[in-house]
Amino acid sequence: MLGITDIWTYVLGTIAIILLPGPNSLFVLSTAARRGVPSGYRAAAGVFLGDTVLMVLSAGGVASLLKAYPPLFLVIKYAGAAYLGYVGLSMLWRAWRRPRQPQRHPPRLPSRTRSGGPP
Template sequence: MFGTHDLWLFVVSGLLLNMTPGADTFYILSHASSRGFKGGLAAALGISTGCMVHIVAASVGLSALLVASATAFTVVKVIGALYLLYLGFKMIFQSASLVSSQRARFVSFQTIFWQGCLTNALNPKVALFFLAFLPQFVDQQAQYHSLSMLFLGVVFNVNGTLWNILIAWSATLALQKLTSDHFAIRWFHKTVGVLFLFLGLKLLLDEH
């Protein structure tokens, strides 16, 4: 179908990969806890948009050029790492006043969306993932490999987005019981902040 093979295996593998907890999951949870389902939804859609940037880039060959250029790869990696560090520090220092001052109410859904988008779009490791994963399911006899890659990427991203929306919805229901527990919410945001600091440092120190 669309120049691919073993599509069922691709879908199953993609679902399992999307269901594996990671930075995206905690980013969605952090905003679902402070802004409810709409906050989690904005985070999920932002993450999906960031992934779509890499999918399109991989399909047209831009990701391959990025990986082939050590300088370009390093520049994008450093920018992405610094942005993760920025988000980590922001979550840690804002968590102290997150509930008491209702500061979270002033974080727009648009800001949540674009932060989620940038955390993915500026991570060259995501580009590497799609370059390694998608071609395995493209039929070598396909007439248009780029369209086959794009089709697979869209399928992967749609499944991932649906899973992330489910996370946002489930988290909202679960965290409603903790809305009065300011201590738990503050420490949850601190934990997510520390996770982003770790991921930022890891990305910064990783070799190409």
């Protein structure tokens, strides 16, 4: 039965893991706070999709497949490392290429010159 000994324990554990606050919740919260509620919903949908893929692969016994074929595990591991390296380097590249914003100073009020007597 897909590598699961007790399906209801698995389902309860899956629900608990998804509902517990963690990095995914903070990601959705910060995205919604910075970019608005529609972007927050998209971020939540992305997190849900990612968690669903992980849970389906887990239930399907992919860990056993990776243990049985170590070269496949190495390919996936190095592909993930390359992707994370690419993301990190592209973030650094964008930060370096971004034009610097001039520092903002408070607006100066026009100075009044006295031309004789009191105003």
